[in-house]
Amino acid sequence: MSFPWAKHYEPKQPLMRWLDEKLPLPRLVYNAVGAGYPVPRNLNYFWNFGVLAGLALTLQIVTGVTLAMHYAANGAVAFGSVESIMRDVNAGWFLRYAHANGASMFLLVVYIHIARGLYYGSYKAPREMVWLLGVVIFLLMMATAFMGYVLPWGQMSFWGAQVITGFFSAIPLVGESIRIWLLGGYAPDNAALNRFFSLHYLLPFVTAGVIIMHIWALHIPGSNNPTGVDVKSEADTVPFHPYYTAKDGVGVGVFMLVFAAFIFFAPNMLGHPDNYIEANPLSTPAHIVPEWYFLPFYAILKSFTADFILPAKLWGVLAMFGSILLLFFLPWLDTSPVRSANFRPRYRAFLVALLVDVLILGYVGGAEANARNVVMGQLASAYYFLHFLVILPLVSRSERPRPLPMSITQAVLDKHAGTSPAKTAMA
Amino acid sequence: MATVEDQLPPGEDPALLQEEVHDPRRRDFINIAAVSFAGVGAVAIVLPLINQMSPSADVLAASSTELDISKIEPGQAIKSTFRKQPLFVRNLTPAEMSAANAVAVGSLRDPQTLAERTKDGKNNWLVTLGVCTHLGCIPLGAAEGENKGPFGGYFCPCHGSAYDTAGRIRQGPAPKNLEVPPYTFNSDTVITVG
Numbered sequence: 001m002s003f004p005w006a007k008h009y010e011p012k013q014p015l016m017r018w019l020d021e022k023l024p025l026p027r028l029v030y031n032a033v034g035a036g037y038p039v040p041r042n043l044n045y046f047w048n049f050g051v052l053a054g055l056a057l058t059l060q061i062v063t064g065v066t067l068a069m070h071y072a073a074n075g076a077v078a079f080g081s082v083e084s085i086m087r088d089v090n091a092g093w094f095l096r097y098a099h100a101n102g103a104s105m106f107l108l109v110v111y112i113h114i115a116r117g118l119y120y121g122s123y124k125a126p127r128e129m130v131w132l133l134g135v136v137i138f139l140l141m142m143a144t145a146f147m148g149y150v151l152p153w154g155q156m157s158f159w160g161a162q163v164i165t166g167f168f169s170a171i172p173l174v175g176e177s178i179r180i181w182l183l184g185g186y187a188p189d190n191a192a193l194n195r196f197f198s199l200h201y202l203l204p205f206v207t208a209g210v211i212i213m214h215i216w217a218l219h220i221p222g223s224n225n226p227t228g229v230d231v232k233s234e235a236d237t238v239p240f241h242p243y244y245t246a247k248d249g250v251g252v253g254v255f256m257l258v259f260a261a262f263i264f265f266a267p268n269m270l271g272h273p274d275n276y277i278e279a280n281p282l283s284t285p286a287h288i289v290p291e292w293y294f295l296p297f298y299a300i301l302k303s304f305t306a307d308f309i310l311p312a313k314l315w316g317v318l319a320m321f322g323s324i325l326l327l328f329f330l331p332w333l334d335t336s337p338v339r340s341a342n343f344r345p346r347y348r349a350f351l352v353a354l355l356v357d358v359l360i361l362g363y364v365g366g367a368e369a370n371a372r373n374v375v376m377g378q379l380a381s382a383y384y385f386l387h388f389l390v391i392l393p394l395v396s397r398s399e400r401p402r403p404l405p406m407s408i409t410q411a412v413l414d415k416h417a418g419t420s421p422a423k424t425a426m427a
Numbered sequence: 428m429a430t431v432e433d434q435l436p437p438g439e440d441p442a443l444l445q446e447e448v449h450d451p452r453r454r455d456f457i458n459i460a461a462v463s464f465a466g467v468g469a470v471a472i473v474l475p476l477i478n479q480m481s482p483s484a485d486v487l488a489a490s491s492t493e494l495d496i497s498k499i500e501p502g503q504a505i506k507s508t509f510r511k512q513p514l515f516v517r518n519l520t521p522a523e524m525s526a527a528n529a530v531a532v533g534s535l536r537d538p539q540t541l542a543e544r545t546k547d548g549k550n551n552w553l554v555t556l557g558v559c560t561h562l563g564c565i566p567l568g569a570a571e572g573e574n575k576g577p578f579g580g581y582f583c584p585c586h587g588s589a590y591d592t593a594g595r596i597r598q599g600p601a602p603k604n605l606e607v608p609p610y611t612f613n614s615d616t617v618i619t620v621g
Contacts, residue, residue, distance in 0.1 A: 159564065163585070166562035170602075185486045186510040187558075195480065282506060282513050284565040288585050302586060304600065307536065311602035313561055369587055 002031065003038045003222065005234040032219065038237035039244055040225035042412050046120075047223065047244075048251030049113035054211065055252060056106035061204050063099040064148075067092075071151065073197035075190040078153035079278040097267040098259075103145050104270045105259050107293035110138065118351060121339030122224040128331040133214040135327045137207055142324075144203040145293070147196040150188070154275030155285050161188040161196070163288060167301075170317040187281055227411045228339025229404055236408040287368070295365030296358050297323060302369060303381040319381065326388050333388055336396040343402045346395050354387045486510075491621030493613070496552065504569040506557060509608055509620045513557030515569045515581070516618070519592060524550060526579065527593035537604045541593040544607050554610050554618065555594040559583040561601035566590060581605065 009030040011017045020027055030036045070089050072081040085092035114134070117123055123131035146164055150157045165182055169175040184191030222231060231237055238244075262269065270292055274285045290298050297320050304316040341348040357380050364377035405411035490510045496518070499505055504517035519527075527541040541550055557565050566581035566588070567573040576582025577598065578591035588599030595604040610620040 162563040169563075181481050184480055185482050186490075187512045187563075189486070189511055191480075191483065191486065281511060282508065282565065284585065286584060288564065302600075307602070312600045313602045316600065 002036070002219070003231065003234070003237065005237075006031070006038050007035050007239060009034075009036055032215070033245070034241045035239040037219065037240040038231075038234070039223050039240050040231055040236060040408050041238045041243075042225050042227065042408050043223065043244065043247070044226055045247075045251060046112070046116040046226075048248050049109045049116060051248040052109040052251055052255050053106065053113055055255065056102060056109055057204065057207065057211070060099065060102050060106060061208075063095050063102060064201070064204065067095050067099055068201060071197075073151065073194050075153060075193050075279070078151065078193060082152045094263070097263045100271065101259065101262040101267060103148065104262070104291070104293065105255070107141065107145065109255070110141065111293070114138070115355065118354075119341045119348075120224055120226060121228050121334070121336075121341070123331045124334065124337075124339050125331070126221040127218065127224060129217040130214060131331055132328060133210055133217060135324070137210050137214060138327075139324065140203055140207045140210065142294070144200060144207065145291070147200040147203070149291060150193065150196045151200060152275060153193060153279045155277045155279060155283075156272045156275040156288070158188055158279035158281065159284055159288050160290060161192060165192075167317045167320075170311070170314045172314070188279075189281075224339060225408060226340060226342065227405055227408055228343070229408055229411070232407045233409070289366050292362070292366070295363075296361035297365070299361040299363075299365035299377045300381045300384065302365070303374070303378045305374060319385075323381075323384060326385070330388065330392075333392050334396050335393065336399065336401070338401040338404065343404055344395075344399055345402065346399045347392075350387060350391050350395060354384070357383045357387070491619060493617060493619050495617055497616035501551065503571075506569050509556065513565050514608070514620060515553075515555050515557045515594075515605075517553040517555075517569065517594075519551045519553055521551075523579065523592035527591060527595075530591065530595075536596050536602070539593070539595060539604055544593055544595075544604070546612060549612060552618075553592075553594055554620065555605035555607055557581075558606065559585065559588055559601055560596065560603040560605065561586055561588050561599070566605070 009020070009024075009027045011020050011026070016026060019025070067085065070081065070085050070092060072078060082096070085096050087093075089095075117131065117134070146160070150161045161183075165179050165188070168182060169179045171178060180186060182192075183189070184195065225231075272289070277285075289295070300323050301316040301320040304312045304319065306312055308315065310318075336344065336347070338344055341351055360376065360380045361384065364373050364380060367373045405414065492507065492509045492514070494505075494507055494514075494516060496505075496516055499516060499518045501518045501520045502523070504515055507514045507516065524541060532538045532540055541553075545552060545554075557569065559566050561583065562585065564583050564585035566576075566583040568575040568581035568590075574582045574584075576589035578589050580592045580594055580597075581590040582588075583590075583599065583601065586600050588601035589597050590601075590605055591597050593604075594607070596602070608620050610618050612618055
């Protein structure tokens with residue numbers, strides 16, 4: 001499960017030796033995130049974001065469990081209970097703002113984490129299972145975030161629930177029945193609110209379980225690194241602790257600064273004012289948009305405006321889910337054996353284009369559905385699928401990668417030329 | 428290589444076992460039967476766990492609504508609720524009815540005539556759910572001064588679906604006409620929906 005030169009856990013204190021025999025929990029920690037886990041020596045700050053995502057989930061669970069002590073999942077009082085958390089509960093405003101902005105922070109660091117994986121080829125063999133489990137975590141996060149957004153029972157909560165459960169009614173024949181079953185009624189109401197609360201409380205713990213598998217699968221081959229070259233010797237690695245616990249600590253500090261800036265200075269910047277109006281089943285807000293982290297997918301959904309064999313609505317729903325499910329196939333769509341985009345000039349250019357494309361989709365998702373935006377959304381949606389299904393396989397076949405360094409150590413020494421023993425000797 | 432003898436529990440006579448070998452073995456049969464029995468039990472437990480999510484009795488009980496429509500003048504509409512969903516009742520003007528009847532039915536996305544969507548002799552009363560068949564927003568056009576869209580019926584602001592004066596989808600992403608719920612005329616001025 002690790003490199004042969006990994007340090008072994010040897011408890012010296014009698015109490016720790018006693019514990020190690022009965023329940024080797026300190027041993028597990030030592031081998032997972034301690035000195036017993038060798039990690040490539042050249043990781044850059046993009047490798048902070050996995051730890052940051054774990055931190056964000058922990059913060060969401062802590063703030064969420066405490067909010068649940070004051071929240072009431074009943075359509076008649078849910079909105080009022082959230083307002084009471086904001087006004088009456090001691091530090092309630094802080095917990096709620098931390099939880100609402102914490103969701104955005106979680107998705108933000110996860111998007112950067114995914115982009116890191118795309119750039120450095122972390123989804124490729126032997127880490128396919130790490131990637132697949134990551135996509136599962138992403139899907140769980142999306143479901144949890146959506147259901148959490150419904151709980152305050154404001155206008156956006158209600159109409160978000162109406163629109164998102166409406167996706168299921170696009171399924172031929174059984175769709176409407178599935179939607180009624182999911183909602184426990186014909187429109188979002190008490191039954192839906194209660195089950196969303198139940199699942200919103202459950203899914204983070206399911207996510208935590210999948211994260212454990214994600215880390216377990218990662219620790220078999222060990223972390224990828226910016227060169228994408230495999231670890232070859234002990235010189236290529238350093239122990240996780242203290243080297244990366246310290247480096248992650250810097251990232252945690254920056255994360256907390258950004259998080260605090262949102263909570264204390266712009267707590268509603270990422271939300272919608274309409275959600276401070278209580279849910280009204282007889283009035284749709286003029287402009288329904290999801291939270292920022294769903295906008296690119298919402299743009300794909302909106303891009304289908306005409307029937308083509310299947311109804312436009314079904315196409316939209318299929319394409320939106322397809323845009324995420326596509327990621328499950330990524331390790332096999334990209335056949336290039338070179339991992340890091342640093343050595344794949346053509347792939348790198350197309351990856352930047354994809355990033356721009358997703359940002360355009362995000363803009364279109366939140367913008368008004370006028371003729372210009374619809375066409376822009378359609379082109380951007382088409383390019384998204386084109387990237388994964390056509391460009392990526394073709395580039396993998398045709399591209400001539402730049403020469404790879406002999407080893408991680410070689411790459412590090414080349415980069416910091418002054419510290420190379422050979423060059424110092426010459427000087 | 429694993430052989431039958433390797434798998435024998437301690438103390439069992441191999442000769443005895445070899446006589447018993449047929450397909451499926453007695454032990455396999457008991458194994459399959461036991462697991463199947465547990466499987467049937469598991470399904471029996473899962474069914475109520477799934478069905479508890481279906482609409483409960485009180486939700487279903489709220490599924491019939493009586494409405495007085497005597498105050499609706501031609502050209503006007505009211506919004507009510509049916510199964511917690513908005514319900515539009517519209518008194519069509521003769522011009523709106525002839526506009527709906529002038530459309531070639533074959534050219535529609537969800538082909539239906541006005542007569543099929545209303546009751547005999549009361550074709551001016553258009554009763555539909557106020558739920559866009561795309562993703563469930565409430566279309567505009569029932570209240571005074573709201574945008575009725577390019578076909579004079581209803582217009583959904585969420586994704587731009589436009590319905591005509593018979594509540595039929597004419598433009599935009601929605602796949603179907605506005606749903607006509609089951610209803611009956613109790614008298615000329617009172618209807619029961621559901």
